[in-house]
Amino acid sequence: MTETLKSVSDLTEAEAVEELTRLADAIAAHDIRYYQEDQPSVSDADYDALKxxxxxxxxxxxxxxxxxSPSLRVGAARAEQFSPVEHGVPMLSLDNAFSNEEAAEFDARIRRFLRLEGETVAYTAEPKIDGLSASIRYEKGVLVQGATRGDGRVGEDxxxxxxxxxxxxxxxSGKGWPDVIEIRGEVYLGHAEFAALNAAATEAGQxxxxxxxxxxxxSLRQIDPKITAQRPLKFFAYAWGLFSQPFAETQWEALQLLKAWGFSTTPQSQRVEGAAGLLAAYADMEAERPxxxxxxxxxxxxVDRLDWQQxxxxxxxxxRWAIARKFPAQRARTILEAIDLQVGRTGAVTPVARLRPVTVGGVVVENATLHNADEIARKDIRVGDTVILQRAGDVIPQIVGVVPEERPAEAVPFAFPHVCPCDLKTPLARETTVSGAETVVRRCTGELACPFQRIxxxxxxxxxxxxxxxxxxxKQLTAFFERGWIREPADIFRLARDEEKLTELRQTEGYGETSVKNLVAGIEARRAIPLDRFIFGLGVRHVGETTSMALARHYETVERFVAAGLAAEAQRPKASYQDLATLDGVGPTALEAVLAWAGQPNQALLIxxxxxxxxxxxLTIPKLNATARRAIAERFGDWASFEAAARAAVDGRAGEDFLELSAVDAVGPVAARMVAEFFGEDHNRARVDALLAELSVIPAERPKTDTAIAxxxxxxxxxxxxxxxxxxxxQAEALGAKVSGSVSKKTDLVVAGPGAGSKLKTATDLGIQVLTEDEWLELVKS
Structure with a gap:
């Protein structure tokens, strides 16, 4: 290498960013020539100098x-070397619990689901290893493939x-293993091995x-397995994915078999019973942790029994059958040096604490969320304060309080601004609920005109x-946004086919032929996208991954989902209905009673x-309980006002398409309203149309079609x-049925048990087939 390079110690941060980009491009290009084309263009010494x-x-x-980063072996060569592996069974994440009460509620929830009140459930309690999840496939007892967790569906080979x-x-080893089985576990480094690895790296200047x-x-993601072999990695096995035949009846039995087959399992694992056993196991492991x-x-x-897990x-x-009980967050003290404001994609303005760097749980923390203006005021957090910082769940940094006796004399209360920090200086407004009540969230009112929200x-x-x-x-997205190349999602896919812009990009410092080629390949690879990812990518408020998956499964195709959103927008409940429906103290039963009364002609009653x-x-609506009557009286004051509001609410009720959307399991009325409002905006519909013109959406996985209720x-x-x-x-969803929370003309079956009320009446009025629980169980057996 002949060029004169600036000393690392003399680089500014901006120069470091540019240099890292240049090095990444150069190393990626050499990796392609070496690993993919078998035509290295530099000597090993020059390549090592870049690294x-x-x-x-x-x-x-x-x-x-x-x-x-090339140091993490990510890039074109890595993608080629580590081909994608689709897991036979998805590698799922776990819900978390952070207290004894939440752990006890987990046990109670299991017993309620299985209807085991009064019985004791056995569990395994296993230490949660902080490593990298991996899945290893064996066929006829021989290791044939290993993969990282990836996104849970597809990992890296x-x-x-x-x-x-x-x-x-x-x-x-041993016997009893299925012909095909995916063993899951955690790749990790012990403390001593980690210290030795860092010491060697320091000695070598790495x-x-x-x-x-x-x-x-x-270490696991090294391109050269010889390098991985030099790292003292270890592995604990604790689970399995796909298997060709059953091999155990309980989790505990399975752990013993994993040991017999030649795997290491965590010696601290225990088999315990009931909530008391869960708490005792946690206390044991918390004491053992150091x-x-x-x-x-x-x-x-x-849950120990595998049939119950199923x-x-x-x-x-x-x-549902597993949960991670996390250890308490670790804490530290530091100085709050500034409070900045960040504008999210929905316009929510979040204050962020800029901190004097401090190590918490082995990680250097410089920023922490302050949540909202009310939270700052409640804790009286001021710039210059000494603050107590913790990493919630050992992950998300947050400020839990201040140290008043160390507050500087010049510290003043933080004044939350009234305008967006963007150049437009758009006014901020408090978010309101559907009933008009203000929340703690302040939002920029500029919507997609606000550059912060758009990016x-x-x-x-x-x-x-x-x-x-x-x-x-x-970094790349921001640069393209500032150039005006990408303003909406469809622009990303247009860029991949815009040769004029791509030519200009190749001539830009920090880019090269390889970088552009990789960018285009990455974009083109996403022109076919699963429906749940398409929905999640729209960024609709209150529509997260779980809701996106539920919507995808219910509507199955993008055409049906878009049509449902448009129909729901036209049929969403009006303010007159929301005013009554969101009244505190008026539940679904009371609301239905009021609407049923208001929908009938005036009745002569002796009052x-x-x-x-x-x-x-x-006297007029006997089904109303005392709480509902009191809430209505406090809200409306007199009969005339109430009667007018009730009759207006009848006219403002949601239509069937909106009700179907809100009845989808894991959606509900709030997310349904957000979807309807999203499709009610012209610019959102235009964005969706433009996006659909650039890509194809893969329908959701088809549910079973060969059952009586499919x-x-x-x-x-x-x-x-x-x-x-x-x-x-x-059970119904596993057999290919869709489960709804409300009865409509689109309902096929109603399963009614003792105490069935308005839903049963509606089903009878609509002529929908009604089954008893026994009839339902007989039907699903067929």
Whole structure:
């Protein structure tokens, strides 16, 4: 290398960013020539010099390390070397619990679902290893493939690297293993091994890792398995995915079999019974944690019986039968140096604390959320304060309080601004609920005219859980936005075919032919997108991953989803209905009683002279309870006002399409209203149309079609005696049915137990087939 390079110690942060970009492009190009084309264009010494300079800059500016850094072996060569692996069974995440009460509620929830009140449930309690999840496939007892977790559905093929981990048998021992089985577990580094690895890196002048988990991840993702082999990685097995035949009846039995087959399992795991056992296991592991030679960040509770696990099933991306009890957040003190404002994609303005850097739980923290203006005022947080910081769940930094006795004399209360920090200076407004009540959230009223909201929408669109476009990170997206090349999601796909812009990009410093080629490939790879990711990528408020998945499963195709959104917008409830429906104290039963009365002609009733509104309500609408009568009286004051509001509410009721949308399990009226409002905006419909013109949307996985209830919409009402409502819903969905929360003309079956009320009456009036619980169980057996 002949050019004169500036010393790393003399680089400014801006120069470091540019240099890291240049190095990433150069290293990626050499990797392609070496690993893919077998035509290296530089000597090993020159290639190593590029890698060493990249490592030195990252060591000096650790906050600039990106996910696609060459030091983490991410890029074109990595993508080619580590081909995608679709897991036979998705690798799901776990819900979290942070207290004894939440752990006890987990046990209670399991017993309610399985209708086991009065019985004791057995669990396994296993330490939650802080490492990198992996899945290893064995056929006829021989290791044939290994993959990272990836996004849960598709991981990376790291078979050769996993073969170098001594804890992972290349051939299973013992007997009783299925012909095909995916063994799941955690790749990790012990404390001693991590310290030795960093010491060696320091001695060699190379980049050190922040914690054992990052070191394990970086080691497993090395392109050259020989490098991975030099890292003392370990593996604990604790679960399985796809298997060709059953091999155990309980989780505990399965753990013993994993040991017999040649795997290491966590010796701290226990089999316990009931909530008391869960709490005792947690206390044991919390006390044991400092003595362990590896990192754990909690305890995983799993229902022991595998047949019960199967009955409990899953909630989109998490199992009902397991939960992670996390250890308390670690705390530290530091100085609050500034409060900045960030504008999110929905316009919500969030204050962010800029902190004097401090290490919390092994991680350097410089920023923390302050949530909202009311939270700042409640805690009286001021610039200059000494604050107590914690990482919630050992992940998200937050300020839990201040140290008043260390407050500087010049510190003043923080004045939250009234305008957006963007150049438009658009006014901020408090968010209101559907009933008109103000919330603590302040939002920029500029919508997509606000550049902050527009760029945040785009960042959400390309995020990992949405489109996950390789090569289009925050830095590139921001640069393209500032150039005016990308203003809406469809522009991303237009850019990939705009040769004029791509030619200009190739001539831009920091880019090259390889970078542009990788960017275009990453975009083109997302022209076919699953429906749930398409929905999530729209960035509709209150529509997260779980809701997106529920909508995708219900509507199945993008055409049906868009049509449902448009229809719901035309039929969403009006303010007259919302005013009554959101009245505190008026529940669904009381609301239905008022609407039923208001929908009928005036009835002559003998009302005593001077009767109060509450008394008149009792005589006129007998189904109203005292709480509802009192709430209505406080809200409307007199009979004339109430009667006018009730009759207006009848006219303002939602239509069937909106009700169907809101009745989709895991959606509800709030998310339904957000979807309807989204499609009610001209600019949103235009964005969706433009996007659909650029890509194809893969329909949701088709539910079962060979069962007696496949494709039918089912409503459960009343009390079920042989199974819980949740279990019945899970059973119906597993058999290809759609479960709704309300009865309409589109309902096919109503399963009614004792105590069934208005839903049963509606079904009878509409002529919908009604089944008893026994009849339902007989039907689903066929």
């Amino acid at each position: 060493q300079r990249n490592a030195a800059i990252e060591a000096a500016f650790p906050h600039l390390i990106r996910e696609n 790291v078979t050769e690297n996993l073969r170098t981990v001594s804890d992972i048998p290349k051939r299973l 980049k050190t890792y922040a914690n054992p988990r990052n070191a394990a991840a970086g 003595k362990l030679g590896f990192d754990i960040d909690g305890v995983v509770y799993k 009955r409990l099933g899953f909630i989109t991306r998490t199992p 945040e929408h785009l960042r959400h669109f390309v995020s990992r859980r949405a489109y996950d476009i390789e090569g289009l990170g925050e 005593p002279d001077g009767a109060s509104l509450e008394e008149r309500l009792r 494709g039918k919409t089912v409503v459960f009402t009343g009390s079920l005696e042989k199974m819980t409502r949740d279990e019945a819903k899970a």
